[in-house]
Amino acid sequence: MIAILDYRAGNLTSVQRALQFLNFPCRITCSQEEIRNADRIIFPGVGAAGKSMDDLRELGLDAMLREAIQSGVPILGICVGLQVLFDYSEENDTPCLGILPGKVRLFPRDMKDAKNERLKIPHMGWNRVVFSRRHPVFENVKPESEFYFVHSYYPEAADEADVLGRTEYGIYFSSAVARENLAAVQFHPEKSGPPGLQILKNFCRWNGRSPS
């Protein structure tokens, strides 16, 4: 059973629907017991970092996540579920889980594209991820694939070893990260068409071991 962590963040059902489509049994839950017994955990999220951290703490899921990371069970973070893994987010000036070193910052307001047009915020729509190394969760994904993003804050990993892929939107940011049994993406694989579904399928079959 795959546990989809329920901490009152939006968009949980779309992850569930994608897994159901792929025939992987899953359950949206905030029960510590169910999460502890899960074969793997998906940590989704839409919303603000501040409220997400408050809700995680209130439900005791921050400690739960740390425990799960120690246990070696495969974990996939999505969007805000990636962002709160870092030390800190500028959104609501929020201290986060500190599982990965790095920060989450607001896109600068004055970014311009190649034609000197102002870049809109949120970064909303389809963009590429340039992978710098291989990982089981991102196998069988064509390098020119694009993924659906929607966010106003971007992750900046401090440890190069955690970064799997980067995306360009005015600046380059860490859009896919991984460490040991943890993988996380800034985009929404459940809304990214066939390549997104491939990533979910890969995660559901991953043994949690990262290539050294």
Added chain:
Amino acid sequence: MLSKRIIPCLDVRDGRTTKGIKFKDNIDIGDPVEMGRFYYEEGADEIVFYDITASSDRRPIMLDVVRRVAETIFIPFSVGGGIRTLEDMRDVLLAGAEKVSVNSAAVLDPDIIRQGAQAFGSQCVVLGMDVKKVPVSAKIPSGYEMVINGGRTRMGIDALWWAKEAERLGAGEICLNSIDADGTRDGYELQLTRLISTSVGIPVIASGGAGKPEDLLDVLSIANADAALIASMVHYGTHTIAGIKKFLDENGVKVRKTW
């Protein structure tokens, strides 16, 4: 670099699309769920379902459509038409839509934008704008006025002011429809699109007037739209999404080519 989005729009009445797609074998298919799936596989970047159901007691049929669409397509889709209250928004989002579009109701009661953004996040709230070109006046300094009821009722509100106000209230995106261009297939209203798109910091989807791939090229490059809504040019099989994207790509517009 972000791709420009190509978004087919399906008009749904009582659970059926009002214009079926003519597939290659010329069979009309009016099931919005099948049509959504068809465009998903064709490479649509997003899909808009516009509910033109006349009576509100037929609304549950639309929610059922949304639920069935959400089970089979894995790209963002939005639902608009007749959204009046926070409850309406919640129903559509819980049924599986990513975004919900408010139009007339927001002009009449702008607070719905703020409430929606607060409850569900700005990324869920699309402001639909129906706009008509009018003579420049003290009241309408941009020369573009907000209209409702398919253009029949002029609201005395300046479209440029309203776009900025909606952004301030928390709209995450604007779907900008020119009533003058709508249905003409003569091209988008480029001046209006450029005016709004360069004045707000949120993405703008251009709507109304698409007839050929060149029209999308103009609106996505000259007018700086972030996305383009298309309807009859693909519904009748005159053009395909892949063909439109190939044309845009050859002309220097960044689009998503692999799916």
